[in-house]
Amino acid sequence: MKDIRIWFASSEVAPFAKTGGLADVAGSLPKALKKLGADVRVVMPKYRQIPKEYVERMRFLGYTMVDLTWRKQYCGVFSLEHEGVTFYFLDNEFYFFRDWYYGMFDDGERFAFFSKAILEMLPLIDFKPDIIHLNDWQTGLVSVLLDAHYRDYRENGFYKKIHTVFTIHNLKYQGVFPKQVMDEVLGLDWSFFNQDGLEFHDNVNYLKAGLAYSTVLSTVSKTYAEEIKYDFFGENLQGLIRKRSSDMYGIVNGIDYDLNDPEKDERIYKTFSIDRPEGKYENKRRLQEDCGLEVKADIPLVGIISRLIQQKGFDLIERMMSELMDLGIQIIVLGTGDQRYEDHFRWAQSRYPGRVSANICYDSVLAQRIYAGSDMFLMPSLYEPCGLSQLFSMRYGTVPIVRETGGLKDTVIPYNMYTGEGTGFTFANYNAHEMKDAVVRAIQVYRDRDRWRKLVKSCMSQDFSWDHSALQYMQLYNMILDRYGG
Numbered sequence: 001m002k003d004i005r006i007w008f009a010s011s012e013v014a015p016f017a018k019t020g021g022l023a024d025v026a027g028s029l030p031k032a033l034k035k036l037g038a039d040v041r042v043v044m045p046k047y048r049q050i051p052k053e054y055v056e057r058m059r060f061l062g063y064t065m066v067d068l069t070w071r072k073q074y075c076g077v078f079s080l081e082h083e084g085v086t087f088y089f090l091d092n093e094f095y096f097f098r099d100w101y102y103g104m105f106d107d108g109e110r111f112a113f114f115s116k117a118i119l120e121m122l123p124l125i126d127f128k129p130d131i132i133h134l135n136d137w138q139t140g141l142v143s144v145l146l147d148a149h150y151r152d153y154r155e156n157g158f159y160k161k162i163h164t165v166f167t168i169h170n171l172k173y174q175g176v177f178p179k180q181v182m183d184e185v186l187g188l189d190w191s192f193f194n195q196d197g198l199e200f201h202d203n204v205n206y207l208k209a210g211l212a213y214s215t216v217l218s219t220v221s222k223t224y225a226e227e228i229k230y231d232f233f234g235e236n237l238q239g240l241i242r243k244r245s246s247d248m249y250g251i252v253n254g255i256d257y258d259l260n261d262p263e264k265d266e267r268i269y270k271t272f273s274i275d276r277p278e279g280k281y282e283n284k285r286r287l288q289e290d291c292g293l294e295v296k297a298d299i300p301l302v303g304i305i306s307r308l309i310q311q312k313g314f315d316l317i318e319r320m321m322s323e324l325m326d327l328g329i330q331i332i333v334l335g336t337g338d339q340r341y342e343d344h345f346r347w348a349q350s351r352y353p354g355r356v357s358a359n360i361c362y363d364s365v366l367a368q369r370i371y372a373g374s375d376m377f378l379m380p381s382l383y384e385p386c387g388l389s390q391l392f393s394m395r396y397g398t399v400p401i402v403r404e405t406g407g408l409k410d411t412v413i414p415y416n417m418y419t420g421e422g423t424g425f426t427f428a429n430y431n432a433h434e435m436k437d438a439v440v441r442a443i444q445v446y447r448d449r450d451r452w453r454k455l456v457k458s459c460m461s462q463d464f465s466w467d468h469s470a471l472q473y474m475q476l477y478n479m480i481l482d483r484y485g486g
Contacts (some may be wrong), residue, residue, distance in 0.1 A: 003037065003038075003039070004037075004038050004039070004130050004131065004474070004477050004478065004481070005038070005039045005040075005127070005128065005130045005131070006030075006033060006038050006039070006040040006041070006129060006130070006131050006133055006477065007041055007043065007118070007122070007127065007129035007131070007132045007133065008026065008029070008030050008033075008040055008041065008042045008043070008133045009042075009043050009044075009118045009132060009133065009134050009135065009139045009142065010022060010023070010025075010026035010042070010043075010044055010136075010138075010139065011044065011045065011101065011102075011111065011114065011135070011136065012026065012044065012101060013026040013027050013042060013044045013087065014026070014027035014028075015027060015051075015054075016044065016047075016050045016051070016054055016087070016089075017044065017045075017047050017049055017050055017101060019101060019102070020307075021169065021253070021386065021387075021388050022135060022136060022169045024253075024255070024256070024388060025135070025169070025220075025253055026042065026044070026135060027256075028254065028255065028256040028259075028466050029254075029466055029470060029473070030042050030085045031083055031084065031085055031466070032254070032465075032466035032467060032469070032470035033470050033473065033474065034084055034085055035467075036471065036474050038474065040085065041085075041086050041087075041088060041125075041127060041129075042086070042087045042088065043087075043088040043090065043118055043121075044087070044088075044089060044090070045089070045090050045095070045096045045114055046076070046089035046090055046092075046096055047096050047097075047098075047101060048093075048096065048097045048098065049100075049101070050089070054080060054082070057080050058078040058079065058080045058089060059078060059079050059080070060076065060077075060078055061077045061078065061079055061124065061125060062076075062077055062124055063076045063077060063091075063124075064077070064117070064120050064124050065120075066113055066116045067116065067120075067187065068109070068112065068113060068116070069183065069184060069185060069186070069187040070184075073094070073095075073113055074092055075090055075091065075092055075113075075117045075120065075121065076091030076092070077089075077090065077091070077121050077124055078091060079125075088121070088125065090114065090118075090121070092113065095109075095110045095113055095114075096110070102138075107175070107177070108175070108178075108181050108204075108206075109181070111137075111138045111139075111141070111175065111206065112141060112181065112185045112186055114138065114139070115138075115139055115140075115141035115145060116145060118139065118142055119142060119145060119146060119149075119150055119159070122158070122159075128158060128162070130162070130163065130477070130486050131162070131163050131164070131165055131477050131480065131481075132146070132162060132163070132164045132165070133164075133165045133167065133473075134164060134165065134166045134167065134210055134214065135166075135167050135169060136168065136169050136170070136173065136207065137173060137174050137175030137205075137206040137207035137210070138175065138206070139166075139210070140166065140208070140209045140210030140211075141186065141209050142164065142210075143164045143166060143209065143210055143212075143213035143214040143215075144188070144192060144197070144198065144209045144212070144213040145186070145188075146162065146164065146213075147213055148189065148192065149187070161485060161486055163215040163480050163481070163484055163486075164213075164214040164215050164216075165214065165215065165216050165217075165218060165476065165477070165480070166210035166211065166214035166216075166217050166218070167217075167219065168207070168211075168217070168218070168220070168228070168385070169219075169220055169385060169386075170385050171207070171219075171228050171234070171235045171237065171385070172235055172311070173207070174200075174205050174207040174208065174235065174237075175205065175206030175207055176200060176203050176204070176205050176206075177203060177204050177206070178203060178204070179193065179199075179202060179203055181204050182198070182204060186204075196212060196240070197209070197212050197213075198212070200236075201236075205237075207237075211237065211240050211244060212240060212244075215480055215484060216247050216249065216476065216480055217241075217244055217247050217248045217249070218248070218249045218250070218251055218473075218476065219248065219249075219250055219251075219385060220250070220251070220253050221250050221251075221252045221253075221385060221386045221406050221407035221409075221410045221411075222250035222251075222252070223250070223405070223406050223407065223409045223410050224250060224383075224384075224385045224386065224407060225248050225249065225250030226250070227383070227405070227406060229241055229242050229245060233383055249476055250410075251469055251472045251473060251476070252386060252407055252410050252411060252464075252469060253386045253388060253391075253407065253469060254391070254464050254465050254466035254467070254468065254469040254470070255388060255391045255392060255395065255464055255465065255466070256465075256466065257395070257465040257466075260368075260392060260395050261395075262279075262280075262372060262395065262396050262397070262460075265368060265372070267364070267365045267368040267369065268283055268368050268369055268372040268373075268396075269282060269283045269286040269287070269369060269372070269373070270282040270283055270286075272372075272397075273460075274397075274460040277397065277453070277457075280372065280373070280396075280397050281297060283369065283372040283373035284297070284301055284373040284374070284375070285297065285373075286369075286373065287301070287332070287369050287370065287372075287373030287374070288301065288373075290369075291332055291357035291359070292353075292354065292357055293330050293332065293354055293355065293357050294330070294354040294355065299328065299329065299330050300327075300329045300330070300375050300376060300442070300443055300446050301329070301330045301331075301373065301374045301375045301376070302329050302330065302331050302374060302375070302376045302377070302378050302401075302439070303332050303334075303370040303371065303373075303374030303376070303377045303378070303393070303398060304331065304332070304333045304334070304335070304377070304378050304379075305333075305334045305335060305367050305370055305371070305377075305389055306334075306337075306379070306389065307335055307336070307337045308336060308337030308338055308341035308342055308345070308360075309337045309338055309341070310338070310382065311381060311382050311383060311384075312337075312379070312381050312382070313379070313380030313381045313382055313403065313430075313435070314338075314341045316380045316430070316431075316432040316435050317378070317380065317435075319432045320432045320433075320435060320436050321344070321348055323436055324436060324439060325348075325355060327436075327439060327440065327443055328443075329355075329439070329443070330355050330356070330357075331348070331355070331357070331378075332357040332359070332370055332374065333345045333356075333357065333358050333359060333360075334359045334361070334363065334366055334367055334370055335359075335360070335362065336360055336361060336362060342360050345358035345360065346358050346360065368396075371389075371392045371393050371395070371396040371398055372396045372397075372398070374393070375399065375446060376398065376399050376400070376401055376439075376442050376446075377389065377390065377393035377398045377399070377400045377401065378400075378402075378439070379400060379401070379402045379403070379408060380401075380402070380403050380430075380435045381402070381403055381406070381408060382403075382405070382430055383405050383406055384402075384403075384405050384406040384407055384408050385406050385407060386406060386407030386410075386411075387402075387406065387407045387408050387411070390402055390408060390411055390412055390424070391411060391464040393459075394412075394423060394459040394460065394462050394464070395460065395462075395464070396460075397456045397457075397459055397460045398459070399423070399424055399425070399452075399455055399456065399459055400412050400424035400459075401424060401425045401426075401435075401438050401439055401442055402424060402425075402426055403426065403427055403428070403430065403435070404426050404427065404428045408426075409426075411464065412424040414426045415441070415442075415445065415455065417441070417444075417445070420451060420454055422455070422458070423455070423458050423459050423462060424459070425438040425439070425441050426438060
């Protein structure tokens with residue numbers, strides 16, 4: 001493979017700032033690319049919430065000014081090397097010294113600034129990438145700005161041969177803003193405001209900009225890459241996605257196997273391995289004890305870690321809760337979200353004391369303990385671009401029960417009751433009774449301890465580290481350079 005320079009842009013990166021799976025990807029994939037020989041640098045905003053331990057290690061490199069049509073805004077550039085990768089942080093306290101990362105009245109301007117700064121700062125740090133890898137709507141403008149203001153308009157041809165990859169992590173979140181941003185913030189010619197460009201129901205759609213103008217598109221599983229071509233999953237962008245389907249690639253996410261290793265993880269109660277599984281039983285006992293569940297080794301313990309929203313299938317669980325509890329299981333839930341589902345799990349905990357534990361919060365240590373201590377992990381999602389929880393659960397020997405959609409379909413092999421092959425229990429239709437049937441099938445196998453131990457070993461023997469996925473991304477980058485020149 002060629003030596004390749006990657007400029008990896010994301011609005012959130014673990015461990016610096018995180019709201020979901022995007023941050024995990026942005027924190028782990030660059031490390032894996034670096035191991036394959038890529039010169040990869042990561043750029044993100046310098047949020048107020050970044051832990052002090054990292055801020056104190058940052059080095060100030062200088063600043064540049066970012067043109068937002070009628071005014072220029074300061075952009076300080078800081079750097080930090082972390083786990084062998086160089087990270088850059090873009091500093092503007094007006095835009096990023098906020099109470100939270102997203103959901104502000106001026107998000108359209110804030111992430112337009114971020115997108116322009118991603119390009120503007122490159123000469124300052126003396127880094128000319130072959131590929132800019134963009135992620136979700138917060139960076140969707142970069143490709144159109146590159147074409148409109150940089151590629152053919154900057155001295156020395158610095159931006160001339162830079163190509164872009166735009167990855168969709170969740171098509172539902174698109175960054176839609178009033179069309180006035182064309183003049184007031186972006187400084188784009190109105191020729192870009194059309195149905196094949198930025199226009200979306202007479203507004204500007206930042207994610208659509210990424211879809212329309214990036215060299216190549218990717219999403220986080222092969223099944224999701226197919227699903228979003230159709231009306232149910234396409235979020236009103238299926239026409240453009242079908243038009244660009246030959247440029248769309250599905251590459252399933254991985255997880256950090258160094259950070260998530262049951263043999264070394266200090267966050268869990270007791271370490272264990274595929275060859276020494278006894279520690280898993282101790283994790284279950286301690287989890288039951290700490291979370292107010294009846295301490296019994298032979299009760300199937302079902303874990304759920306999620307945002308509590310409809311997309312994740314909680315209306316199915318809500319509808320079927322009493323029937324699930326009639327199966328003799330325990331349920332432990334960790335997450336926050338819609339009031340309806342938060343209240344439902346609080347009610348279930350009071351209705352089934354010692355059998356339901358509702359933890360309406362987010363606690364990263366408790367999350368690891370649920371992965372390690374549960375017997376089964378339930379993900380009945382309406383849609384799931386990739387999903388990471390099923391990968392974490394299998395890593396820790398917890399058997400997933402999932403709906404066959406997106407990355408869940410790509411990563412969980414349905415258990416065959418006759419051959420014993422497979423890694424989990426699946427159901428096809430978005431139906432509460434089909435979900436319950438999958439749980440029933442899991443319990444049947446759980447009662448046969450020899451079969452269950454083999455299934456747990458099968459889960460733990462899967463390889464969902466970033467090594468394989470990073471190799472696919474490297475192949476994609478090299479294909480772009482071969483096809484379009486570098």
